Amino acid sequence: MENKGAPATKAKNKWNKKNYDQFLLTMQKGDKERYRALAEMEDMSLNAYIIRAIEEYISHDKGRK
Numbered sequence: 379m380e381n382k383g384a385p386a387t388k389a390k391n392k393w394n395k396k397n398y399d400q401f402l403l404t405m406q407k408g409d410k411e412r413y414r415a416l417a418e419m420e421d422m423s424l425n426a427y428i429i430r431a432i433e434e435y436i437s438h439d440k441g442r443k
Contacts, residue, residue, distance in 0.1 A: 403428070 410424075417427035
């Protein structure tokens with residue numbers, strides 16, 4: 379039996395590949411759950427939390443150069 383969701387998943391993956399950049403983030407065991415818990419406390423997704431942290435770091439770092 380064929381999975382009826384497969385065409386939709388394929389289309390979403392194709393759209394995501396065209397519209398988003400992705401990379402693998404490697405961290406120590408347990409850190410992902412710690413970051414996820416912190417993100418939930420801010421009512422954010424883990425992805426949004428990490429992006430915000432990166433942007434804040436970049437913004438702060440610009441003052442040191």
